[in-house]
Amino acid sequence: MLSVRNLTFGYGTERPVFAGVDLDIAPRSITVLIGPSGTGKTTLLRCLALLEKPQTGLIQLDDQAYAYPWPADRTFVPPWPHLTAVFQQLFLWPHLTLRENVLLPVRLKGTAHADEELDELVQAFDLGSFIDRYPNEASLGQRQRVALARALMLKPRYILLDEITSALDVEQVANILAYLKELRSRDIGIFLITHLLSFARHAADQVLFMADGSIVERGTSEILRAPQTERLGAFLSVIAAAS
Ligand code: ADP
Ligand code: MG
Numbered sequence: 086m087l088s089v090r091n092l093t094f095g096y097g098t099e100r101p102v103f104a105g106v107d108l109d110i111a112p113r114s115i116t117v118l119i120g121p122s123g124t125g126k127t128t129l130l131r132c133l134a135l136l137e138k139p140q141t142g143l144i145q146l147d148d149q150a151y152a153y154p155w156p157a158d159r160t161f162v163p164p165w166p167h168l169t170a171v172f173q174q175l176f177l178w179p180h181l182t183l184r185e186n187v188l189l190p191v192r193l194k195g196t197a198h199a200d201e202e203l204d205e206l207v208q209a210f211d212l213g214s215f216i217d218r219y220p221n222e223a224s225l226g227q228r229q230r231v232a233l234a235r236a237l238m239l240k241p242r243y244i245l246l247d248e249i250t251s252a253l254d255v256e257q258v259a260n261i262l263a264y265l266k267e268l269r270s271r272d273i274g275i276f277l278i279t280h281l282l283s284f285a286r287h288a289a290d291q292v293l294f295m296a297d298g299s300i301v302e303r304g305t306s307e308i309l310r311a312p313q314t315e316r317l318g319a320f321l322s323v324i325a326a327a328s
Pocket of ligand 1 (some may be wrong): 096102120121122124125126127128129134
């Protein structure tokens with residue numbers, strides 16, 4: 086379980102981006118985080134990925150506890166790739182082909198059978214026609230699928246995904262959705278930020294709505310049909326009007 090209690094984070098001395106956040110991400114589940122732009126979704130994901138040091142709170146990742154404020158003399162043991170994140174910027178190495186991008190982290194880890202595992206992902210995400218190109222020779226949607234494949238090659242127990250379907254067409258999104266459901270059945274905990282409500286409707290075991298510095302509403306995907314707070318209701322109407 087990835088459990089977060091009373092997490093507060095701010096950049097520098099500004100007021101916190103969010104405060105008092107509690108959430109649980111179980112293995113074998115999909116959690117979808119939605120909310121307006123600039124509300125702190127990416128920042129929260131960076132905290133969950135242990136890339137930021139929150140001011141207060143606790144992050145418990147299976148048997149590993151990270152308590153904040155972090156004592157200056159405590160050694161930080163990173164949880165990667167047990168927990169692996171894919172960011173909007175994707176961070177592909179420009180001087181390596183997409184295939185080399187996917188294989189380099191697993192090779193550094195010394196994993197056997199990497200090539201066969203890559204073949205499986207090439208099939209699943211239909212990467213075959215461009216996997217030997219360089220990142221600048223691939224479309225954003227192609228690079229998004231490659232970045233996801235690179236993360237999955239590391240066999241994480243928890244995977245955190247930030248808006249990685251923004252440039253995918255409907256069919257590709259459906260493909261990724263089906264694959265994430267399969268990962269869930271393989272005991273992986275999935276946390277995903279998206280503006281695609283259909284993703285949340287079709288896959289989420291848990292939906293979190295973040296606004297104004299906290300998780301304002303949470304529940305099953307039913308909250309998208311019948312929001313309990315005015316804030317979520319207003320957000321959903323804006324999205325409905327825009328789509
Ligand atoms: P979202 O992902 O929901 O769009 P972000 O987490 O990216 O929101 O941003 C939340 C707030 O934190 C915004 O006001 C943003 O300007 C601010 N912010 C994001 N990154 C930084 C940073 N590195 N330094 C200072 N402020 C930041
Ligand atoms: Mg963001």
